[in-house]
Amino acid sequence: MTTQTISRRPGQLSGRREARAAWILAIPFCLLFLAFTAWPVLQSFFMSFTDTKARDLRSPFSVDIIGLDNYTKALSDPVFRKAALNTAYFVIVCMPLTLLLALAAAVALDKGITRFRSMYRLGFYTPVITSIVAVAVVWRFLLQDPAGLINTVLGWFGIDGPNWLGDPNWAMPAIIMMTAWRTFGTAMIIFLAGLQAVPAELHEAAAIDGAGVWRRFRHVTLPLLRPTILFVMVTTSIGYLQIFEEPFVMTKGGPLNSTMTVSYYTFNQFGYGNYGLAASMSYLIFVVIAIVTAIQFRLFRERT
Structure with missing residues (x-):
């Protein structure tokens, strides 16, 4: 037995003990993950291929496997297609608006605002940590017609404000406005970092070369912010594709399903007891989120 072999054994034994200790510490989490995350996900995926309804909860083994019928039924449902279009409209409009507000606020806090900077940061970020239900209720009162504060202020300038939450043409823009105001604080903090x-x-080198403020921002700052922009876009789009609380509290999906989203419609199907159909809708949302995320990485990651 060589000296090298003798000196290697204590290190190997130490590594094995550390690995054994790590697994022992990880076992409680693994068990909780399997019981409360992995198993429900697998069960819901199986449920999406069955005709499970509320009455089948007492006899879960009596359900029938119907294949892709739930998926075809969901895709052929006109209300589901309307909800999908509403969700797409919300994401396409609200995500760029949120990113622009967040980037503008971050630039102002980084360069423009010098006094009371911490107070502004706190003010911009406060809506994020406030309960979404409380925020939505407050905005519902602000947008009331005709006694809401927003229409009252518009009336001071001779503008007849619309019925924000009662008009199908204005309900979704009102929710977009509220959501962008509430959520841009998170993106602002990330952009600021x-x-x-x-x-x-x-910036100093570009200024010496004669570049102005806008050219420095466009050709120096934005290219270096590509990884940050990618991260904010991915996380924001994932959250917005699952929008639920805002229409649930403010409009209940109305008027005329103009604010019905896919997550809200899926929630309604669970409430109606159509568990198999609702599960299939949930996995359709998952597929869309995965596709959108892959596209974003494909478009921005190469340049990053």
């Missing part, structure tokens, strides 16, 4: 990571030497 990205802006502070941009080397000042690059």
